[in-house]
Amino acid sequence: MRKFRTDGKRMHKAAVFFSALILGAALLTGCGKKTEPPQESETQTKQETVSATEQAKANETGAVTNTQQAALVENDGQHSYLTGEKMDPEQVKQRPLAVMLNNILEGCPQTGTSKASIIYEAPVEGRITRLMGLFENYGDMDKIGYIRSSRDYFVYCALEFDAIYAHFGQATPYVGGLLNSDRVDNISGPVAGINHPAPNTFLRTTERKMPHNVYLDIKGLQKDIDKMKYSRTYHDAHKTKFAFAADGQKPDNSKGKTAEMLYPGGKEKDQPNGYSKVQAWFEYNEEDGKYYRYQYGGPHIDESTGEQLAFDNVIFQYCYGEVRDENDYLAFGCHGDNGMKVQVFTQGKMTEGTWSRYADTDPAYYVDENGDPIVLSQGKTWICLIWDQYADDVVIE
Template sequence: MKKLTMLALLTSTLLMGGCWGEKETKIEKDSVQEAKGQTYKFPLTGKRVEERPEQRAVAVVINNHPQARPQTGLAAADVVYEVLVEGDMTRFLAIYQSEQPKEVGPVRSARDYFIDLAKGYDSLFIAHGYSPEAKERLFSGEIDQINGIQHDNTIFMRDASRKAPHNSYIQFDKMYEQAEINGYKMKGMPDRLNFLKSSDAIAGAEQKAPSVQINYSSKPAFQVEYKYDADKKEYERFVGEEQQVDRETKKAVSAANILIIEAEHRVTDGEGRLDINLSSGGNAYLLQNGVVHTAEWSNVDGRILPFKDGAPMGFVKGKTWINIIPASKGLNKMVTLRNN
C-alpha cells in the first residue's frame, strides 16, 4: 500500500485543517439558518427534514452469511461499512441516524475494528457476541454498547425460520428502553459529513462508472456489484448476481456514494481473525452520480473519508457504503470498473 511521506502528512494536515475549518464555518451558517425557521438536514445523508434531528447514531453489526440473507433494516442505514472477517466472508457495520427501523438483523458478533468505526460516529454499539479482543474493549466501558449475549430472547429476538447464528434480530424500541436503563444518552446527533451539490461531484472525475464489481472472495456469494440507476441517482447493490433487497420492505439496498478503500489486513490467530489497519490511509475510489474519482482515504476522528491531493472530498446527498478491501490485493485486482 502506498505510504505517505512525512512531508505529505504535514501537507495533508495543514490542508485538512484549513478545509475542515471551512466546513465548520458552513455548518455554523446552516445552524443560523435553521434557527430562523428553515428546514434542517440529517447529518449523515444531507437530506432535509422539518425537525432538528437530535437522535444519537446507532451502529449495528449485521450478518452477511448467505444464510442470513436477505437482511432486515439494511436499506435504512445512513452509512454501511462492508469489511472482511474470518472465513473469507464479509460482515457489515450499519450506522442508523436518519431512520430507525422497527427491527434490524440478523445481528452478528463484534470485532475490534467494528468498535473503532462505530466510535467515529459516537454510536451506541450493537452486536451479538464478540471476539476476545472486542470483548475486552466492550467490557472496559470504552463505548456504550448492548450485546445479545447478555440480552438474548429479550431485546434480541430469535427467528425460528432461520438457524443460529443467523437468526438474531434487535428490536429498536426495546433497545432504546435498555439504553435508558443503562443510563446511555440517546440525544446528540453525530457531526455532519461534508456534502456537495450533485453537479460538483462530477467535476474532475476520471471516467464514467455505471457499474463496479468488488471480488471480496473467490466464492460467488461474496462478489459484490453496484449498478447505477440514473433516475434515482443511486447505485443499487447486487451480491452473487442477485439484487440485494430488504427482507421486510422489499426495498432495494442502494447508496448515492460508494467509497472503496484498501487497507492492510493481517491474520492474528488460528481462527483466522483479522487485524485491519484503519489509521494509515491509502488508495481509494469514490463513485458518485455515475462517475468515479481516484482518491486517497484518511481516518479523521475515527471516520474513513475521501481526499484528493490532500484536500477533503465531499459526498452527494444520500446514503453511503464504504467497502474495505485488503491492500495486499489492491484496487486493481479486486475492483473492476465498467464504463458502459
C-alpha cells in the same frame, strides 16, 4: 506486528476543512453543553475568495467543484451528518445506531437494511463479508436483523459517527476489552465476555435456524439505552465526516473515470479477498443516479420491503490488513496518516484520493489529489473496506 490505531495529533488540510463545517451547529450534548465554534481557517478564507467565474459556472451547471467549498452543505443543524439531506433539527441532533449484520448466504436477506443511511462492509474469517448499518431516526422502525458478532475494526468505524453500537457476540480476544471500556456505548447480547449485556434488545425468530435468527427489537433497544444512560444526542467530540454537495447541487466529478460497474472483489468467485465469495457488485443506474447492490448472484434485497438496496455513493477505502491467528480472524488498520488509497463513486464517476484518520473521535477524511475534500452526492453511502493485499482484484468498469 503492525499497529492498528494511533492518536497522533498532526492536523491535515481536510481535518481543518471538516472542522469548519461544524461552525454554527451548536448541537447539545448529553451534558447540556454546546460545541465551541472553531477559529477561522485557511479553508474558510478560501471559500470567501471563490471567483465570480466559478460561481457562475456552478449556477449554470448545478455542479459543485471541490475547490468551491462555499457551495457545500454547511453543518447548520438542519442537515443530516450521514446523508447531507435536510432534516428536522431535533432529528439531526440524535446519535445514530450502528448495527452488526449477518451477510452469510444463510443469513440473507437482512431486514430493515433499506433504512440504513450508511452501510459498511468488510471481510471477516472464512473470507466472506459482514455488514454494519448506521441508522438515523430508528425509533419509527420495528426491528433490524439479522444480528451477528462484533469485530474491532467495525467498532472503530462506528466511533467515527459517535454511534451507539449494537451486536450479538464478539471475537473476545481482540475486541472484548474495547467493548467493555467506556470508549464505546455498547448494546451487547448476553454472551460470555460482555460485562454489561442488554437484556431487552435481542430476540430470536423461529423462521430461521440459529445462529442466523437474532434480530434487534427497537422497543427493547429503547429500554436498554435508557437503562444504560447513554446519551441520545451527539457528544462534543463528534466531528463531520463527509463533504456533501449543497441542496439542489451535484458534485463536479465530470473529469473522473467512468465507473458504472463496481466489483470490490473482482469478477472471479471464491478468491480470498472477502467480497469474491459473496459475489458482491454495484451497478449504476443513470435514471436515478444510484448504485444498486448485488450479491450471491442477484439483487441484494431488504426482506422487510422486498426492494433492492440502492445508494447514492459508494466508497472503496483501502486498508492494511493481516491474519491474526489460526482461526483466520482478521485485522484492518482504521487509523493513521498513511496516505492509503480511497476511491469515491457518485453520479457514475470515480474520484481517487487518499484517507487519513488521527484518533478514535476523528472520522476518516477523504481527500483528492489536491488535498481537497471529495464531495459526495446527498443521500445514502455504502463503504467497502478493501484489504490492500487484494487491491488488484478490484474491477471498475
